[in-house]
Amino acid sequence: MQVPSDIEVQINLGETSVIVNYEVTTDCADTQLVMVSGIASGETFPIGMTTIAYNAVDQEGNVVGSASFKVNVKDSYCTPRFAAIVEPITKVEFGSIQDNTTSYVTASENEYFLEQSTDVIKGETYTITVAGNINGIAETSQFVVFFDFDQDGIFNPDTEGYYIGSITGSTGVDGQTVSNQITIPTDILTGPTRMRVMKTYRLVPENPCSLTYAYGQSEDYTINVVENLGTNDIANQSIKVYPNPVKDVVNLQTSKEVNTIAIYNLAGQKIISKEVNIINPSLNVSSLPKGVYILKVETNEGSISHKIIKE
Numbered sequence: 001m002q003v004p005s006d007i008e009v010q011i012n013l014g015e016t017s018v019i020v021n022y023e024v025t026t027d028c029a030d031t032q033l034v035m036v037s038g039i040a041s042g043e044t045f046p047i048g049m050t051t052i053a054y055n056a057v058d059q060e061g062n063v064v065g066s067a068s069f070k071v072n073v074k075d076s077y078c079t080p081r082f083a084a085i086v087e088p089i090t091k092v093e094f095g096s097i098q099d100n101t102t103s104y105v106t107a108s109e110n111e112y113f114l115e116q117s118t119d120v121i122k123g124e125t126y127t128i129t130v131a132g133n134i135n136g137i138a139e140t141s142q143f144v145v146f147f148d149f150d151q152d153g154i155f156n157p158d159t160e161g162y163y164i165g166s167i168t169g170s171t172g173v174d175g176q177t178v179s180n181q182i183t184i185p186t187d188i189l190t191g192p193t194r195m196r197v198m199k200t201y202r203l204v205p206e207n208p209c210s211l212t213y214a215y216g217q218s219e220d221y222t223i224n225v226v227e228n229l230g231t232n233d234i235a236n237q238s239i240k241v242y243p244n245p246v247k248d249v250v251n252l253q254t255s256k257e258v259n260t261i262a263i264y265n266l267a268g269q270k271i272i273s274k275e276v277n278i279i280n281p282s283l284n285v286s287s288l289p290k291g292v293y294i295l296k297v298e299t300n301e302g303s304i305s306h307k308i309i310k311e
């Protein structure tokens with residue numbers, strides 16, 4: 001059986017996985033190749049190391065050979081090291097991200113959960129909550145979160161790093177957490193943005209690329225920065241939007257005449273706009289792809305936005 005030598009692939013900025021092709025062959029016509037672990041050729045590989053193992057199996061079902069190789073998908077962002085012992089981050093909560101992960105010190109130094117994403121609106125404030133295995137009753141770990149708000153592939157510690165806090169003597173699964181508030185800047189790009197949570201022993205992990213931290217871990221996630229559509233507060237004006245989720249026609253129940261209805265995507269781009277100038281208008285949204293949109297209603301007294309889900 002022939003397997004390739006270890007494969008290294010550099011991922012592009014903005015991508016979270018990559019398709020990798022490889023070839024495993026056998027000269028023996030009577031044996032079958034069976035993948036024991038790993039990811040099949042032509043499939044999507046995540047950032048990090050994947051070990052691929054194959055067995056050669058004869059017609060009676062006996063394993064007559066085995067071989068393995070590694071595929072290393074290298075992150076476009078820097079990779080910090082925690083060279084002595086991995087002391088894991090065990091919880092990250094931010095927006096709709098609610099991630100509890102292993103407290104075992106055998107975990108990877110750098111964990112990637114990039115498929116986990118939360119929408120955040122520019123100018124709004126969100127709470128980040130973390131927990132971790134401090135690995136010692138009298139010891140303390142510090143937590144920092146970085147966001148690549150300008151999407152240049154670099155976490156700038158001065159403008160894109162936020163101190164969360166510290167935890168002392170936690171197992172990571174005993175309920176101890178620390179929280180802080182993050183206000184999303186208004187002068188940043190919209191769309192998917194890398195978030196990295198870092199934890200280290202004693203030191204504040206202010207260097208997202210450090211190769212010299214001894215104890216700790218990094219975890220990467222995705223946030224989706226959404227434009228703030230700047231709605232005026234028109235609390236005295238109640239607007240009901242139904243049905244929501246909507247398939248074809250969204251109806252509004254209003255107390256005042258509506259001038260215009262507009263639909264924006266989460267990147268803040270206007271997709272539909274309709275002048276109506278009536279009470280209780282409706283809007284046909286059957287042409288919209290499935291997803292989450294912002295419906296903005298304008299009246300003479302101001303505007304109000306509703307999140308709607310198109311089915």
Ligand SMILES: [Ca+2]
Nearest residue numbers: 148152154156
């Ligand atoms: Ca940056």
